Amino acid sequence: MTSDPTEAVAAAVHDVRGSVGSIRLALTSVLEEIDDPDVEFRRSMLAGAEAECRRLNASLTALPALVAAGVDSSQPAAADLVACLEAAREDAARRQVDVVVDASGPVQASVRSASITEALAALCVVVADGDGAVVVGAREEGGHAVVTVARADGSAVRWDRAVIRGLAESLGAEVAGGANGFGVIFPTT
């Protein structure tokens, strides 16, 4: 696990470059054959570029939170993850991302309170990818506190993206992938 903000940002930049690379390839392939009658090819390339634009925007939106979490030097303290998720839901709503908090009761974890809300909201923005709602939960499991993150429509989440790992690790947590989402595993108090 790394909590080096420089490494986390460099890894996130790799993600961003991947998106920019895909967009440029798609656009130049269409421009190259602009007069080609194969409409389906052009449509698929442009649809791919549009999806990458959304993903790129989500990654860039998360970068300030990644940096903030990485340089947050406050001491971890006990906090209720459910309350943190509610605050993150409000933060994400300001970015026009719908988040459903599916959790009850306090779930105590050791977190850095200065950056946790922004980082959880950023995770939701990345998972939403500019298209659709996100469902988050919190529970205690195996001596840890786990925040679960999934898309509301049940579609797959690329949880191994550097920006997701970077956000979690900058918070002192780890990521574990599941079938349709992922868990962010925090130490308990």
Next chain:
Amino acid sequence: MNERIRVLVVEDDEMAATTVVRILTRSGHEARWERTCAGAEAAAREWQPEVILLDRHLPDGDGVALAKRLRRRHPRPRLIVMSGDPLDAAEAQAVDAHLLKPATVQAVLAAVTG
């Protein structure tokens, strides 16, 4: 149409890989995608591509290090690395071509056809 070339695309990002494979296929080449170094090494052995197009950052290793291993075992394929940063002199010597991201479709096709 140009000569049909068998191209192995090694890329961890599905969208990027799909785009490259689609472009190569449309240009008359045969393309196959692998996500990891391990998958690439198996495909190089079994499928015997003529060109291997590698991303620099892969989930289980570095694309240039993979290129060096592939070169030792499979002298024939043309090895092309795509990366966001320039390669240093030693890294550049290990591959046949380097594409700086974001690349254009013309650059990718020119590198593949050599």
